[in-house]
Amino acid sequence: MSLLLQVLIYMHGAFLDLDELIILCKDRVARKFIQEAAACYKAGAYRSCIIATWNAVVFDFVDKLKNLSESGNGEAEKLLENFDEMSRNSKVRELWQFESNIPNIALNQFEFIAPVEKEDIERLFKDRSRCAHPSMASIDDPFEATAELARYHLRSAVTHLLQRPATQGKAALSRIWNEIRSSNFPKDSDKAIIVLSKGALGRARKSLVKEVILGLTIDLLTNNSFQDERDRQFSALLAVSSMYKVEASEILSDSLSKIISERVEDEYWGNFIEYVCRVNVHDFLDERCHILSREYIANLDSSKLISSGELRIIEMASRIDFLQDMAREKLDGFSMTDLIGLVKVDDRPSEVRSYILGILGERAKASIEKISVYESLDVQSLIVCFEELLVLSEFLSDKDKKMLLELYCSSESIRRHPLSYDLVRRILRHELDKSEYLADYWIVFKENIKLFNDEHSQSLFEVVDEKSNNEF
Structure with a gap:
């Protein structure tokens, strides 16, 4: 790559960088001066670039004073009044003093800038004076404004002051x-x-x-x-x-x-x-x-978890990787009756209620899976599963209900179990309490049980048939 091409690429990147700085300026007038400064830089007029940059700082500073004055800041209002009076009466010396004091006021009175940023703004003011007043430089050794210096001042002005809101x-x-x-x-x-x-x-x-x-x-x-x-x-x-x-x-x-x-x-x-x-x-x-x-989770008193505040802590802990197991262990000690009592409290936060419902759903699913392999269960274990599902009947998902109805229809042993009828009837009652309409899987269930001659199946058929016919 030739040296000329490298220079052109560098200048192109620098120009893009300047255009981005212009967009950051908050005050419209200050933005206009920064545009002028960027144009001077691109043209190689680096002294003019530094002068225009300082002008942008002055107008931005005055605009910030206006914003503060409008919001009731007495110090800003007084400074504005002094500035207006000096401008109207063309008090050049006082205006120059006002400008030279901008870095100090910006830092100590309004905290627009930080101490290290104040040094950059002061350097900009000094270099602006060198550029605008040749008498301040030696005749034999005139001040040279380089591209790097001009770009440094332009960037410092924008990043330290012009892009900031009126309050810091x-x-x-x-x-x-x-x-x-x-x-x-x-x-x-x-x-x-x-x-x-x-x-x-x-x-x-x-x-x-x-x-x-x-x-x-x-x-x-x-x-x-x-x-x-x-x-x-x-x-x-x-x-x-x-x-x-x-x-x-x-x-x-x-x-x-x-x-x-x-x-x-x-x-x-x-x-x-x-x-x-x-x-x-x-x-x-x-x-x-x-x-x-x-340790905090482990030491929580389970008897006090009834309060929604501590239950909410457990729910939140369940969403934190290194606390999930502790949170779950804490709630696993509760019986289903206790958990159902917790979820029915009216003022329970929604996220806590959802968390407990999730636990109940998992327990229901586990009991259904056990019933599905009923042949491997002893009589007492099967009874325990049915009793758990009777307690959880109103919290079953549609998928759980559908699976239980399919088990009822497919297995004569389950169908003839004393608690099986009670479970299906209770699920049906909860379904009818929630809605006037039955889900499609109840219609499938009705068609399957009409072939069964036992008293319980016929009773269920009549209820589902009556309800499904009333829907049409």
Whole structure:
């Protein structure tokens, strides 16, 4: 590849990079000056590029003051009034002093920039003055603005200041906390991304992102707020972690285990389990967290699991890889009657209810599979299976019901078992209580049992036949 071609490829990449920087600018006027600066750079007019870049910084800074003033910031309003008065009266010296003080004000009064970024903005101002005022450079050794210097200033101006919203630092953090505390803040993380990206967290500095992620994490792990507020906090945390994936991974990888070790007391391990269940942080946890959380589950008092709060912890633990076996072991000690009692509590959280129903479904399936090989079962074991299914009859899936009806029709031994009729009748009653219509498998069942002469089968046939005829 020739040297000329390499240079052209490099310049093409640099131009694309500048065009992307232009899009990042928030203020319309500042964006216009950055476009002008980029055009100067492409034309090789590097002094003009640096001057236009500084002009963009000034207009962006003034625009940020306007935004803060409109939101009631007295300091910003006073600075704007002074700037307007100096502009109207053409006070050149005072205006120059205002411009030279922009880096200091941006850092110390409004925290628009960080200390290290202030140095870059100050360097831009000095180089802008060298470019605009030849008298500041030696006649024998005039100031040379190189392509690298011009591009460095252009990039620094955009990334440090022009792409940021009007609030950063403590003011931005305060605004973010108030936004998340609002009852109107969305609990859906996708919607939360839209809300947060339009505010102070849109193109935020890593320091602000870190404060938000760690602040939410500490509060979620160490405070027992109302669930409604916790749901909003989790939504915000998931949104920020999605907006800044790389930064979030670094922050949590460095700090999460330490926070848990130093701040999470015994009574807050339930919060830890909810956090790990809802936020994908498994890779950031050390072995200590695994051990202590497993001990927490093991030590939960089974008699207190009746409370929806602790049952919810068990349900969430069942979705965490290193806690699944402990959670399941805890609920396996409950009888089916106890579990059914738990699932019928009206204020039970839906996810907990679904989890218990899943366990009941698995137990029902196991009993049906045993009945299907009834010839290998002793009489008592078969009775136990039927009794379990009688208890679980209202929680059977359509697939389970269909399989039981097929077993009833295909096996005379099962059909003649005293509890078999009771089970089918109870399933039918639950079916009729839920709906006016019977599923198709009941029609198939009716056609099969009409050939049987026993009293129980005929009784079932009459009920199903009457109900199915009423549907037409």
